[in-house]
Amino acid sequence: MKEKKKAEKTEAYDFAKIEQKWQKEWEKKKVFEVKEDSKKKKFYVLEMFPYPSASGLHMGHAFNYTIGDVYARFKRMQGFNVLYPMGYDAFGLPAENAAIKAKSHPKKFTDEAIANFVRQQKGLGLSYDWGREIITCEPEYYKWNQYFFLKFLENGLAYRKRAAVNWCPKCESVLANEQVHNGRCWRHEDTEVEIKQLEQWFIKTTKYSDELLNTKNLEWPERIKIMQENWIGKSYGTEIDFEIPTESNFIVLHGYGGSSEVNFFPWLKRELEKKGYKVSVPKLPNTDNPNVNEQVKYVLDNCKLDENTVLLGHSLGSVVALKVLESLNKPIKKLILAAGFIEPVIKEWPFVKNFDWKFDFEKIRDNVKEIIILHDTKDKIPREQAEKLKEKLGSKLIYFEAEYKHICGEREPIVLNACLEKWSIFTTRPDTIYGVTFMVVSAQHPRLMELVLEKQKKDVEKFLGKIKSTSEKDAEMFGKEGVFTGSYAVNPLTNERVPVYAGNFVVADYGSGMVMAVPAHDQRDWEFAKKYKIPIKEVIKGGNIKEKAFTGDGILINSGKFSGLKSPAAIEEITKFLESKRLGKKAVNYKFRDWLVSRQRYWGTPIPIVYCEKCGIVPVPEKELPVRLPEKVKFGAGNPLATNKDFVEIKCPRCKGKARRETDTMDTFFDSSWYFLRYCDNKNEKEPFDKKKAEYWMPVDQYIGGAEHACMHLIYARFFTKVLRDFGFVKFDEPFFKLFNQGMLHGNDGYVMSKSRGNGVLPEEASKKYGIDAARLFLMSQAAPDKDTQWSENGIEGSLKLINKIFYYFSSLKHGKSSAIIESKTSKAIKEFTDDIENFRYNLGIIKLRALFEAFENEKEISRKDAESFLKMLHPFCPHIAEELWHKIGNKNFISLESWPKADESRINLQLEKQEQACNNLVGDINNIIKLLREKQNKDVHKVYIYTLPKEKDSYDKELLRKKLNIEIEIYSVADKGKHDPQGKASKAKPGKPAVYAE
């Protein structure tokens, strides 16, 4: 009712008809299609492609896309070859879940949603090159995900690892670190993420940590850069080894001939026993003519091998140790290979006969928790051999430089050192090491139980149970908590023994998951120490540690030979000292983790891997790509791919033997990490994209999207680009040169507009009522596009009014000659407007457009050129009406492809504009006088006399004033002799402000 009446009265122009007409026309004539053109400068405008949700677009999306469309249209008119594409991030959980609920198929859901999106987006008048559309769930696209994954694998950037991973019970899948927010799933705010130990695929994003940290050359919002920087979280510090002796039984296996045991082993035994370890040196049989198998059997039969065992193999003993490990069925604590362990050397020994030199390294690895290989650089055994072994065992390789001496030399302390049970910690404050009064290991530390003594087991288990059953929220309330493990750590500088606690406030996967606690100089440690009555030892002067920890820099006290140093110097000195004693080293730590890409869900890109019973992990050969997602699947419990026999059961591509397919799919962020490259060449069947085409279009000149992707999509995409650069696919380092973060659109209720909130306004509805041009204009005029904006019906009506006026104005416009003032104003407007659009100050640009139009309205005639300039400026915001009026005034081509107006600086005449301003002020003054006379003196004014300064007389147009005031006017110069001035008002005239007399 309401609208109908309004429509009748306002006789609003027929926007629906006009908008449809031009949308069809643009599509028919392929106005926005682009090709590479070496003669033209390119400009790539890109909006983050949407996930095609079933609920479709609301006004918030329209706001978003309009920002990009305005820019694309602007740049196109400026003469750039503009690539402005659209596509759909079509894989993902919502479609799968919706399909399960509706007993349908995610493909069907997705297709429908996309069709809906496309229709709605076309309705917004967006100038995409639709020929470049990409849809990530199509095999033509995801084939290349798989291709890239294989490339990653080939180059050691993809690996499989068993690790503690984040599991969302609602998604029934693991999540990347980036997808866990506050311990909860990024899609399920109320769902706590669980930690599971799973074998998963990872991408080595950390290889590029440092390069990703460099954002200097990016024109991005500072806060996004800072967010990324914080996310990567690089910090410099020192790694320090603390010895924590627990129950350890050393079994020292000597080598051939037993020469080393004469002096070295007794010494080692003595030293270790001094420190509280148990040591045995079994007398291996036949040392003069050794038989490895026999010796292995001897060890297996005579030695106690359990989780407290440390095997130290020396020379041939190393081989024995390795073989022993092969035959165990439960792991021992530690393996130390001290020397002479490499096959070629030992092989030469004549007496080692009939020995099978093949090792089952996987088994060995499984049977020991820690492996240390000591490599003597002066030894005959080349370094590569040691490295090779290291690779196979995944051990810590420790080099030492020393002469090979049988009697205690440099080498012996190093062996001893390796025997000690070291737990390294990371600290940025080694200067406080003398203040360590306890240690805290994370309650989630995988090796926590090794530190727990028998008598403490109950306490620790109780504690672990408690924190498991407490949610994060409650944990905050309880504060820092912990429990004594029973073990003591030895401070490497003071040799003091300090208790080791398990605590809830230490992060398991940062650093080593253990910290040295300095309560005097760390607030967290301070709180913990207070709670558990642990001594607080001040080692840095500067604060009052009775009240709280002093965390600043200062001068060291109670710190042995380092006392008196200032913190920064002490950090240097102490680190140097530790390094010299092999007790620690400089280290860099990152918060950034490798990207976990496996997902236990159906609706994603299948990971192109096969597990063969014989060959192990086998990549699917490139020519067999894509590994298609089977269409027929049964949704039920868990991942439907896992129960799909046709998919899973397969022959090994290598040996043709029995094998099974990887059933995990890729994180959908994999899809979005390179889609901007595919737009450059979206139909390529031979390659992910043509290098030349990508070279022409990339990098994206202007990327537009939300800030919520700062630490996810934007990091992954940057990572991908750098990898592809190193693979030779592209030549640039960064995908997105400029980034713009749009604000959020709020609904009538003041909350961010969203489907779930129910405050969404459909673009179609607004379109129907006001036209999409009015909606676009309103959305862009409210505030700067990077700020949040509120939707309002009144506001859009205001925009419609303006467009309406413009429509009728141009419909009856007769071209002529522009006045000097209009020429000036038009030129000035062009200049300022261009600058505003370029810098995303759309709202300010629109104001200038309004002002210019008002100036037009007051004129009798306007030149064709000025009128056209106005329409061209209107066009990015209101493309339909601009196109319509452009044709209406007699043009045949598309305004969308016209060239941007140029400001003619010579036409800008500020003097004239000043005069106009003065004239307007005068009108205001006179109106005010008339009003005051009427109200105060009850006088009606018939005629007004104006007295200007002599040189200003021509600045005031009598006719114009008469028209504006609708009253008789007489203008005098103050110098005029015969002027009518009964009250002597003329004397009040000032520059730019004439005197006035009214009667």
Added chain:
RNA sequence: GCGGGAGUGCCGGAGCGGUCAAACGGGUUGGCCUUAGGAGCCAAUGGCUUAGUGCCUGCGAAGGUUCGAUUCCUUCCCCCCGCACCA
């Protein structure tokens, strides 16, 4: 707690060393037009004052720098965003 951004009228928001604080939009009030209008046009919208003027108040609070600050600096308060026990 740390990091980032902001605080201007009834509201959204301009201004970011002086020449104008409140452009532009919305709202509200009054007037014109009109049978009527929620259409259109005009005007007002911190206070006092006035023939067009002048003065005062004023840009979260308090200080400071400056001849001069909404604009720069310091502290505090509040709001928004991000990270969150990262050693």
